[in-house]
Amino acid sequence: MVDVKGIANPLFLREEELRQAIEMLFFAYRDFTGEPDAMLADLGLGRAHHRVIYFVGRNPGITVSELLKILRITKQSLSRVLSHLVEEGYIVQRPGERDRRQRLLTLTQKGVELERRLTANQRERIATAFRNAGAEAVQGFNLVLHGIIDPEDRRRFDVPGTGGPLGAARLKAGAGKR
Amino acid sequence: MVDVKGIANPLFLREEELRQAIEMLFFAYRDFTGEPDAMLADLGLGRAHHRVIYFVGRNPGITVSELLKILRITKQSLSRVLSHLVEEGYIVQRPGERDRRQRLLTLTQKGVELERRLTANQRERIATAFRNAGAEAVQGFNLVLHGIIDPEDRRRFDVPGTGGPLGAARLKAGAGKR
DNA sequence: CCCTTTACGTCAACCATGTTGACTTACTTT
DNA sequence: AAAGTAAGTCAACATGGTTGACGTAAAGGG
Secondary structure, eight states: OTTTTSTTOHHHHHHHHHHHHHHHHHHHHHHHHHHHHHHHHHTTOOHHHHHHHHHHHHSTTBOHHHHHHHHTOOHHHHHHHHHHHHHTTSEEEEEOSSOTTOEEEEEOHHHHHHHHHHHHHHHHHHHHHHHHHOHHHHHHHHHHHHHHSOHHHHGGGEEGGGTEETTHHHHHHHHHHO | OTTTTSTTOHHHHHHHHHHHHHHHHHHHHHHHHHHHHHHHHHTTOOHHHHHHHHHHHHSTTBOHHHHHHHHTOOHHHHHHHHHHHHHTTSEEEEEOSSOTTOEEEEEOHHHHHHHHHHHHHHHHHHHHHHHHHOHHHHHHHHHHHHHHSOHHHHGGGEEGGGTEETTHHHHHHHHHHO
């Protein structure tokens, strides 16, 4: 039991490395959401509203059930937030054409503007981190984060033409291995 | 205004790249916390308890105010969670030696065991992602995540001997640039 | 030695956002 | 026509954040 934490013990390094990752994920998420949360609070909205606005903006015409799958919350929980956003004029609903039971969701101009303001903050934070870390690091970041996500949702990041996840990032990483 | 999304437009690629990062961060965090949350629910605990247990385990003898700085919540909010954990025997408090106003927090054996179970899950998820992505990708992941964190908390990840953040990861990345 | 500051705790009220369960309406599918 | 599906609604409840006010004990500076 000598040298438990010494350099000769790979298990300690591994444990330490993994704990660092756990903590960085916590701090990064905390800070990543902090500023948008403050902006939202000024408008009487919360983080839940942000998530809805983000994913509706990203997937115009998305159905309620698709949105529920992404957010992994109940429809009752979504309902409170979504109906508020509709009442306040951030989002419009229209019936689906093929299936008229569906309510297709789209941002209004007001919604688009809010989404832009909120996302600009997050984008800027990430852009700075990307710039400082360099292109290779960004690929590594994408690859690891991709692997942390549940398999069923990884395919959201597949890029159609490339036949693999994450488009060019994956192609390049894969090339280096094979 | 032709070719707005075409390959000739670097702004579109950049925007898309940043949005992918935003979304991956959301999905990764969602899935990273999902399974521990379910374990905690069986014990009548929540994610807030997990965070406290984690950081007390990681920093034995931490003071309440240090913990508050990490979590960025109010003491009233922490109090509810922390006193519950003390009552249930996961954490013990003892007065500080130099400053007897302080309550130094430490996990009990019961607390250590719970912490291990919860963290094992997250560690496994990250370890798998690390293994599949490769060592270089892990360094990139660390470097980018580090850059996303607010500067005042980045130093938590500095490694004493190396004179820079993230120990070896940073040394290697820096060597390539200079 | 007093006085101020600090570390921590507590009570109370409120809010955002998640849950479960039961039920309805409208539409699609078989 | 019957069954299934998409969405909404009402109600009750839990967790974990917030602000504000106040209390206690210890530390530290004049």
